[in-house]
Structure formats: structure tokens, C-alpha cells
Amino acid sequence: MRSTNTVLYLLLTAILLPGITAAQETSHINNRTKIKEDKMTTAQQNKEIVRAVYEQCLNKRNTALLQDYVSPDYTGAQGEKGPEGFMTQVAPILQGLPDIQWQIDELIAEDDKVAVKWHIEATHTGQLRNYAPTGKKVSNTGMAVYDMKDGKVVKTQLLTDALGFLQQLEVLPENLASLAAKKPQPDAVYFIDKFFVPAAGKSEFLERTGINRRFIKQLPGFVEDAVYEYTDEEGNLVCITVAQWESQEALDQAKAAVQEAYKKEGFDASAMMKRLHIRADRGVYTAADARQ
DSSP states (O other): OHHHHHHHHHHHHHHHHHHHHHHHHHHHHHHHHHHHHHHHHHHHHHHHHHHHIIIIIITTOOGGGHHHHBOTTOBOTTSOBHHHHHHHHHHHHHHHOTTOEEEEEEEEEETTEEEEEEEEEEEOOSOBTTBOOOOOEEEEEEEEEEEEETTEEEEEEEEEOHHHHHHHTTSSOSOTHHHHHOOOOTTOEEEEEEEEEOGGGHHHHHHHHHHHHHHHTTSTTEEEEEEEEEEOTTSOEEEEEEEEESOHHHHHHHHHHHHHHHHHHTOOHHHHHHHTTOEEEEEEEOOGGGGO
16 A cells, blocks of 8 residues: 555656746746846836936926936035035036037946936037137037936946047147147246135136136237136135236236226226135246246
């Protein structure tokens, strides 16, 4: 009897085991498929969020919608948080290029990262940081990688063709080798200012700097100018301006013309510096190479 039961057990096991194994394998496959589908769904949702940032928030200037797409944990370049931190990088661009439109060329997502490749077309009709309006049409390309968490942007990494952009504005020449080939003029002088500007006064200071640069470029003896800046960890601006003049006489005449323009405008530069707590170190320099 025991032998008969053993035979029946073995027969049942032989019949049922393949089915049990197949069911287990099917369950594992279904689980893996569901996980993959969930990841694909999340990646697709993240893509649409980044697309909305460009098409709804930036192109349509509905920046209030950023709160729906940018996490409160987002940290800007100077430590600003949330949508406001995101806008600190975008606001100067919208100011300097009021008609800018971003066109998405490629949008790729995997897990919690979204990569986007885009190009822009715009007109430089506003103050763009230290660059006065030129009215020039510009185009540029760029790429960005967005880190996502819970359906919102928490971090961005951006790469653009900054050199090409500055060349289109004629801030830099098309042939960069020409910069090295330039010979200093023996009589030329360089009026160099270094400013420390507290964060609260940055906007007003940069606006005035733009006005001054546009004015001096019209004066006799002006050769060229440049501005260099960085923002420290506390948001304060360190800005260096360099204006080259044909001679000391040309510079002296330019200073007098600037003071006359201030008088007509009713602008007090010293009062502004004091009110905004701006510190300045300025001097007139000559090129050392010019004496060789």
C-alpha cells in the first residue's frame, strides 16, 4: 500500500511541478515588467514636466507656474531656494533678450534624470548683466540635465555656447587670435575700477554701469572697454571695469564730460555709492609692454 501511495505522489508531483514552476516564472516576469513599466511611466512624466518648464513657464513667461514644476529643495547658483532660485539664473536672460524663445530639439529621460538639447533665437534689446543693448539678433544652442524628485526639478546642470554668444554681440572678435596680436599703444591709458557691491545694490549698480558704458563709447579718444565680475558666496558682486583711452588727455576730457552729464541728469555718483555701501578702488594704468 505504501508503495502504491509513493507512486501516486510521484505521478502527481511530475504533473503539477511544471505548472507551479511556470506560474512562479510568470509571476517574476510580470513583476519585472511592472517595475519596467513604472520606470517608463516616471521617465515620461519627468520629460513632460521639463517640457512644460520651457514651453509653458519660459516661452509664455508664465513664471508663476514654476512652483508646480520646481521643488522647494531646488538650490540656485548662489544658494537661493525653490522657484526663486531657478529664476535667478533665468531673469537676467529674459531682461536682456525679451523676445527669447527656447525650441526643444531633443528630450531624453531615464529614471530621475532628464536631458534636453535646445536652441534659442532672440534680440539683444535689454541690459544683459554688464552688456548694454546692441539690438543684434542672436542664436545659441545649449544642453541641460535636470535631476528630478517626486515629479519636480531639484537640480540643473547647464552647458551653452557662451563664446559664440559673445562673438555675436561683438564683445569678442570672431578671430580670437587677433586679441593676442594686438599691440598696446604707447600713449594709451587704462582707467580701471574695482567695485565691491553688496547684494542689495547689484541691480541699481549694474543699471548705472550700463548707462555709463554707453555714454563713454561716444566720447573722443575712447578705444574699448571690458567688464569682469563674479558673485561671492553671500551674493555680493565684485566687478572690475577697464576702459582704454588713446591718451591721458583723452581720459581727462572724458571725465569732465561724464561729470557734466551727471550734472544735467541730476545724478550724484558719490551719494549712490554711499547709499548702496559700495567700495571702490580705482586708478589709471599703462601697459607694461608699451614701454618695451
